[in-house]
Amino acid sequence: MKMQVLTENIELCRLEEHYEDSPHVHKNWVQLTFAVRGGSSVITSGTSGFIPEGEGIIHRPMQEHQIRVDEGNRAIVIKVRPSLWESLQNNEADCIAVEQVINPEELNAEFNRWISPLVLTDEDDRYWRSLTETNVLQYLTRNLKRGACPETNPPCLSELSSTGDPYMDQVFEYIHRSFTSPIRIDLLSSMALQSRYHFIRSFKAATGFTPYQYILRLRIQRAKYDLEYTEATISAISAGLGFASASQFYRAFVKITGMAPEQYRLGR
Incomplete structure (x- = not known):
């Protein structure tokens, strides 16, 4: 099962109950996949892996991947346009770590808060779409784990x-x-x-x-x-x-x- 909302610059998805997609790439999205209940399986460029609850992984544009969420488990996917991703990274390409750790209860609650205005109001309401983008980016700015950055x-x-x-x-x-x-x-x-x-x-x-x-x-x-x-x-x-x-x-x-x-x- 998949729940999805989309703005100009961000896509939010909740995946659960036997969800599985086919291997694919995103040309114009950076994808962050977080396991918020149970774990999720992930295949990246042909290599199988597993995302434990409370952890996440980042796939960059044109990086092939596939996600599977089994019964009783849940994953939240946040997709961000590359232009916004650059601002999150302070233009340091390797600054944000590929593997992430989050608080699953907090992300679940934030996800519900983000999507509520878009589900309950007119989908053409620019104010709510802009507010949702701002709230998501503030959450990512606070919580994304930084890795070793190149000298700048x-x-x-x-x-x-x-x-x-x-x-x-x-x-x-x-x-x-x-x-x-x-x-x-x-x-x-x-x-x-x-x-x-x-x-x-x-x-x-x-x-x-x-x-x-x-x-x-x-x-x-x-x-x-x-x-x-x-x-x-x-x-x-x-x-x-x-x-x-x-x-x-x-x-x-x-x-x-x-x-x-x-x-x-x-x-x-």
Whole structure:
């Protein structure tokens, strides 16, 4: 049995009760398959495997695969357009691990929350489709396990090769690695071995910005890249960068760049 809803950029499926498809590939989807009750069988490019409950696997475009879900078991499939997948990965092709671990009860509950507006309202309602995409991308951003990423140059505001303090250097390394996720000032100050008040003062002395302002500018700099070089929607970019809402992202972008995200994209 298969339950399915589809938006422009995301497809959500729940598979159960003797579901089995044929070997196939997706040209324009990245597929994430999670076993949320019992396990599921998977064949990837001719190699058989098994997804235990609470785990998942990712298939990239043009990678052949086949899924089977036996009686009493359940799997949830999330398909994401490649352009959105790039924003989730921060454009690091190997950053998100192929094998994933999730909380099956949480994903079951989230799935029901995602699909309810699309099932109960007019399927042409763009607001609900956009909201569903944002909620799914926020969930993936929070929960996807990251693997070993290739060396990249994270977006920086200025050259800060060293502050002269190894603990502060560690703070900047952490921020540049994690700026799309929530970052607590108390965690940063503890990493720097400083009080919260002293840390904020020393951080601003080194950068000219408070930690919040610095992280916000890193996010906007990444947003500018996504607007220029990807086709990701404004909502998807906002969710991938950790903003609480698209409106919050919009206000921050205008404040820092002096123009709306749509204007920036048109002028790229």
